[in-house]
Amino acid sequence: MPVTADTPGLLDGLTVLDFSQFLSGPFAALRLGDLGARVIKVERAGGGDLCRGMYLTPTDDMGRDSTLFHTINRGKESFAVDLKDPDGLAQVRALIAGADVLIQNFRPGVIDRLGLGQRAVAEINPRLVYCSITGFGTEGPWVARPGQDLLAQARSGLMFLNGDEGQGPLPFGLAIADVLAGTAIVQGALAALVRRGRTGQGGHVETSLLDCLIDFQFEVLTTYLNDGGRLPERAGYRNAHAYLSAPYGIYPTADGYLALAMTPLDRLAPLLDPLELAGLGDSAPFRRRDELKRRIAAQLSERATEAWLAVLEPEDIWCAGVLDWDSLLREEAFRRLDMLQELPRPEGDAMHTLRAPIRVDGARPRGRAAGPALGQHTEAIRQEFGL
Known part of the structure; x- marks a missing residue:
């Protein structure tokens, strides 16, 4: 009932x-x-x-x-x-x-x-x-x-x-x-x-x-407690999670913002500009995190959010457009x-x-x-x- x-x-x-x-x-x-x-x-x-x-x-x-x-x-x-x-x-x-x-x-x-x-x-x-x-x-x-x-x-x-x-x-x-x-x-x-x-x-x-x-904070505090009490370092650019490397974060596009979650760089790079991301792979995820994020941001800013979603989502890249309340309430998913x-x-x-x-x-x-x-x-x- x-x-x-x-x-x-x-x-x-x-x-x-x-x-x-x-x-x-x-x-x-x-x-x-x-x-x-x-x-x-x-x-x-x-x-x-x-x-x-x-x-x-x-x-x-x-x-x-x-x-x-x-x-x-x-x-x-x-x-x-x-x-x-x-x-x-x-x-x-x-x-x-x-x-x-x-x-x-x-x-x-x-x-x-x-x-x-x-x-x-x-x-x-x-x-x-x-x-x-x-x-x-x-x-x-x-x-x-x-x-x-x-x-x-x-x-x-x-x-x-x-x-x-x-x-x-x-x-x-x-x-x-x-x-x-x-x-x-x-x-x-x-x-x-x-x-x-x-x-x-x-x-x-x-x-x-x-x-x-x-x-x-149990997830990150547990990491801290088992990492010798070493404090995490936030990214200096587009930080979204202190313990996660690029591309994890929010990036400006030509008309809004795009969220990128846990995505292997070798899967993301061919969909952007592989030459721009060359040499910044998973071998140095934190050491060059900010540099990699800046290069990703430069490319994402050239096209609209929906255009990027059309490219990334069919390849099973974990991503989403960033909505404000006005746009959220217009979405069929919200309705x-x-x-x-x-x-x-x-x-x-x-x-x-x-x-x-x-x-x-x-x-x-x-x-x-x-x-x-x-x-x-x-x-x-x-x-x-x-x-």
Whole structure:
């Protein structure tokens, strides 16, 4: 049966309490919601998730919740409460007693001071899967530092894999630490739910932005650790991977850019100008990497991207045109993915956003609505739980 907004998902019947803000925790809750779980977003009364006021573009209406908030919190319910008020805290404890998963990304120690740390909550609901995301773990000198994506990237060593040699550190243009941490929490939560199905016991799943950024580099860090601690050298020209030689990289063409992946030079050379590449073969892949890349770039710049694809793809050269968002959305391959959806906002208008990147029994889950208004479901949830 196709999975739609009106049919059960894989996690139908499970309740997730999302105490988190910004991206990492809310992203994890979003994915569990995409899989069919009910997600109740527990927010500060009077303010809510700080992401509600995080406006990224001039077209975002600053008189309402940001598009970013709706993107990360679509389909959730909002329960507004003052956690410092004894009555509000009692209501939250009642919600916890009936929940299956709790996600929080407070700074270490904050949620414990509220009386909602993992050990305290386990006494309320021993079957609960409790999920914690921090910036830099729960021990060590960085514990109290702000757990923000760019700062985590800066401390992870990741930035020195991007850009050309001598360029200096270069961050990813995405909140990659947040998304990776959210993904890791979903994996851990699902595994803990499987264990609970066997034993009846919940558990504590933890990760940090730094954990996930270090794990993201597992391939190259393993190389470094087994290479005597020698740091990799980025290419000085068109670097794309510090440990891979030419032609691996992105090259300008007459009308755009072309990506070349792992391709033996003796297969690529006859399709370009063999004389230009003579003497720069695999025998010295790194010693003359920049020189070889410059010669390849000079030839690729003479023709359009599609012209090169017509030459290289039939010869099984691993290559691709480099697309921006406008060109990506015009591609038939993108249309076939069926990744776009339109969801209603509480204000009444529609928001265009993406769907989950998975299919269940051949169908991609659809959302029901954008993010909730602050406290939109508080009274209904109180009545439902008898608060």
